[in-house]
Amino acid sequence: MIGGGLAGLASAVALAEAGLEVRLLEKRPHLGGRATSYTLPDGSEVDNCQHVTLGCCTNLADFYRRAGAEGKIRFYDRLYFADRRGRRSTIESSWLPPPLHMAPSFVSFGALTLADKSGIARALLVVAWSGGEPRGIESISMLDWLHRMKQTPGAIERFWRVVLVSALDEELARTGARYGIDVFWKAFLGSRAGYRVGIPSVPLGELYEGCREAVERRGGPVRLRCGVREIRLREGRFECAVLDDGSEVSADACIAAVTHNALPGLLPKEMGEEGGPLEGLRHLRNSPITGVHLWFDRTVMKEPFLSLLDHTTQWVFNKSLLYGGGAAGGAKTEEAKLGGGKSGTTGQYLQLVISASYDLVSRSRQEIIDLCRRELADVLPATREAQLIKATVIKEISATFSPEPGVDRWRPGQEIGVKNFYLAGDWTRTGWPATMEGAVRSGYLAAEAVLSGFGRPRKFLQPDLPFEGLSKFWARRRIARG
Numbered sequence: 001m002i003g004g005g006l007a008g009l010a011s012a013v014a015l016a017e018a019g020l021e022v023r024l025l026e027k028r029p030h031l032g033g034r035a036t037s038y039t040l041p042d043g044s045e046v047d048n049c050q051h052v053t054l055g056c057c058t059n060l061a062d063f064y065r066r067a068g069a070e071g072k073i074r075f076y077d078r079l080y081f082a083d084r085r086g087r088r089s090t091i092e093s094s095w096l097p098p099p100l101h102m103a104p105s106f107v108s109f110g111a112l113t114l115a116d117k118s119g120i121a122r123a124l125l126v127v128a129w130s131g132g133e134p135r136g137i138e139s140i141s142m143l144d145w146l147h148r149m150k151q152t153p154g155a156i157e158r159f160w161r162v163v164l165v166s167a168l169d170e171e172l173a174r175t176g177a178r179y180g181i182d183v184f185w186k187a188f189l190g191s192r193a194g195y196r197v198g199i200p201s202v203p204l205g206e207l208y209e210g211c212r213e214a215v216e217r218r219g220g221p222v223r224l225r226c227g228v229r230e231i232r233l234r235e236g237r238f239e240c241a242v243l244d245d246g247s248e249v250s251a252d253a254c255i256a257a258v259t260h261n262a263l264p265g266l267l268p269k270e271m272g273e274e275g276g277p278l279e280g281l282r283h284l285r286n287s288p289i290t291g292v293h294l295w296f297d298r299t300v301m302k303e304p305f306l307s308l309l310d311h312t313t314q315w316v317f318n319k320s321l322l323y324g325g326g327a328a329g330g331a332k333t334e335e336a337k338l339g340g341g342k343s344g345t346t347g348q349y350l351q352l353v354i355s356a357s358y359d360l361v362s363r364s365r366q367e368i369i370d371l372c373r374r375e376l377a378d379v380l381p382a383t384r385e386a387q388l389i390k391a392t393v394i395k396e397i398s399a400t401f402s403p404e405p406g407v408d409r410w411r412p413g414q415e416i417g418v419k420n421f422y423l424a425g426d427w428t429r430t431g432w433p434a435t436m437e438g439a440v441r442s443g444y445l446a447a448e449a450v451l452s453g454f455g456r457p458r459k460f461l462q463p464d465l466p467f468e469g470l471s472k473f474w475a476r477r478r479i480a481r482g
């Protein structure tokens, strides 16, 4: 196994469970790849960026279970929003059957006008009625589809964009309509639990402790700081991995679970060239995410997390509260919990996320912090008086591949015509966008391919959440239609 991100870890744990001896080679000093945490020079541990899962991410949930990390993810049923003036709205499920279960909180959502809401309701009904697959969406952008659905500018900016830019890390004009519609169908319309937000209550790196154990129990080592510089093939099959120090590691099969940017450089050049099996990777574009970590000297936020409307900042996570355990603790409890907390300070630690942060890439760290502080002052007035003790900005320039219209044709599957050699990674053809769920799916699919190759087929891929209510009926009708 080359690469210890979620795709590599999911494959490794599944194959170890199936009784195989797995050797995992990871070039960095820690596991988790793009979903990881590390220690700052002052000793505080930070995630490279806040990661959240949703109830509809069934394979990621299965992976956390296998890795013994299930209890470290806490699910939240209420989503919190704040508009420019700091006015709060919430979205949550009701007793109504899907796809209507969120209608009552949507109706009272203060940040949208009646015209915005009626347009959104119409478009969502089109999605639900078609079983998640309205006609003619394959090659158009989400923005094109929203215009086709006659959405108001307010609905686009304060509803569709708010949900989708953070879910898919791309602007609506560059997002394939199929991906955007899928988010609403799977997370918000298909079932009651699909939208629930799962957030780790520990730094990301702690989620993977069980993975190393699972692999090593079967006798296979997990080797960190162990970069592969070449994947050598001979006569159409995998021969060995050549490490940075020149040594060779051979195996009966190999899964390359590195990023799509790194893979072509490890394989014979012609594989990534025109006509080669990895030709499509040249067409995948990257999209950035910026994470801003702020430590205040006092409590400034009560909610566990907040989604901002009308701002550059999209999400604010109350890390002190999320790590502390109580979901709705008041200021006093919160302050008490913070003494000696993970940040090593008294006060409050917030993490802000800006997806598709193209405009921030060239901005200085200080400019980004100043921008975030100005925006926080709108929605969290206590930050105006609070002192900022410490701040860190982490720009992930190549955070995810961009889910452009038609992008699936550039994504290779797990097998590319080389015997005993398989691919995993969020960028492979899983049908999912670049997410932890997509990465785990790719890992499970690669593990299934390895076992099939050994003549020991086994399934790891988990079914989607079952559709409920009217959505179940409409999903069945779509399947019957073909």
Ligand SMILES: Cc1cc2nc3c(=O)[nH]c(=O)nc-3n(C[C@H](O)[C@H](O)[C@H](O)COP(=O)(O)OP(=O)(O)OC[C@H]3O[C@@H](n4cnc5c(N)ncnc54)[C@H](O)[C@@H]3O)c2cc1C
Pocket (backbone or CB within 6 Å): 002, 003, 004, 005, 006, 007, 008, 025, 026, 027, 028, 031, 032, 033, 034, 035, 048, 049, 050, 051, 052, 053, 226, 227, 228, 229, 257, 258, 259, 262, 266, 289, 290, 291, 396, 398, 399, 400, 424, 425, 426, 427, 434, 435, 436, 437, 438, 439
């Ligand atoms: C800032 C940010 C925020 C995100 N937020 C979310 C979120 O909230 N929810 C969500 O679902 N997804 C989120 N994602 C996406 C998610 O992190 C990724 O989709 C997922 O982690 C990808 O996993 P992977 O295993 O496919 O790739 P990676 O995590 O990139 O793993 C590849 C691994 O291969 C290793 N490697 C590369 N080259 C070599 C080599 N030559 N030799 C050995 N090892 C090598 C790398 O070091 C790395 O560990 C976010 C991503 C980023 C960057």
